[in-house]
Amino acid sequence: MQRPLVIAHRGASGYLPEHTLAAKALAAGMGADYLEQDVVATRDGALIVFHDLTLEDTTDVRDRYPTRARSDGHWYAIDFTLEEIRRLSAGERRQAGTTRPRFTGRYPDGAGRFGIVTLDEELAFIRGLNRSSGRAIGIYPEIKDPGWHRLQGVEIGDRLLEVLTAHGYSTAACGAYLQCFDAEELQRLRGRTDLPLIQLLDSAGGIPSAHSLRQLASYAQGIGPSLKLVLGSRLVAEAHGEGLLVHPYTARRDDLPPGVHSFDQLLQQVLADAGSDGVFTDFPDLVVDFIRRRFPAGE
Helix, strand or coil: CCCCEEEECCCCCCCCCCCCHHHHHHHHHCCCCEEEEEEEECCCCCEEECCCCECCCCECHHHHCCCCCCCCCCCEHHHCCHHHHCCCCECCCECCCCCCECCCCCCCCCCCCECCCEHHHHHHHHHHHHHHHCCCCEEEEEECCHHHHHHCCCCHHHHHHHHHHHCCCCCCCCCECEEECCHHHHHHHHCCCCCCEEEEECHHHCCCCHHHHHHHCCCCCEEEEEHHHHCCCCHHHHHHHCCCEECCECECCCCCCCCCCCHHHHHHHHHHHCCCCEEEECCHHHHHHHHHHHCHHHC
16 A cells, blocks of 8 residues: 555644644654645735634733734734734644643643744745755645635635745645635636645535535545544545545544544554545654554555
């Protein structure tokens, strides 16, 4: 079997705060093949590497800008300039609306100061890592909520393609995948880029039918399904039958799906048994180790 890809989910986020350069460097050092970048926009049009539209669950925005929340009680990244966002300290994810960590046992809150970076800065950082390490670590950006950004006056998909092209990511063989949950956005961009497109699928939508997979294959090169859609189903085999790659999300040692009793068991079911082409993970070192043990011919 071909060696599956190890895709660092927001970096080595099981060990360091998500989407920080420290987490990306650690993931690269652990042997990840790809580093993920979620991308949202600021008020002045900068693209930052950040998972949420809102800032409060992973930064100190409540303390730094206590009066800047919208009427819904959230602090939106697009309401802040890049200069203002640079003043924030990023940390471990908290449970929504609380000060409690989302995952216990991870990097302690307040143990170090981490900043938010632009997509430009992260791509330059990865280029430097590739040069110094002699590796070819790929990137895996996600267009976050393009419809919502459009309502705010930002065509984030087009902006993202501009930045990627400026950094040399424009062909099918350049070491980049472009992912999004919004099928209409991927279809719109299909004629504007040669990058391989990945249709993200959440568990709420259920397992796609054969007809749906055939439609997906008309504009995307692969799917990124929730683990829940892969475990115990034939989704991977059916997607492969349509020529689609399958990169499920997210394998976490500290958040195992129901009925799965160890991280090795999870990886066995997703990679070895189901035959997924790669997996998003918060713990890239553990997945690299599993692959070395179970896929020796792919080394």
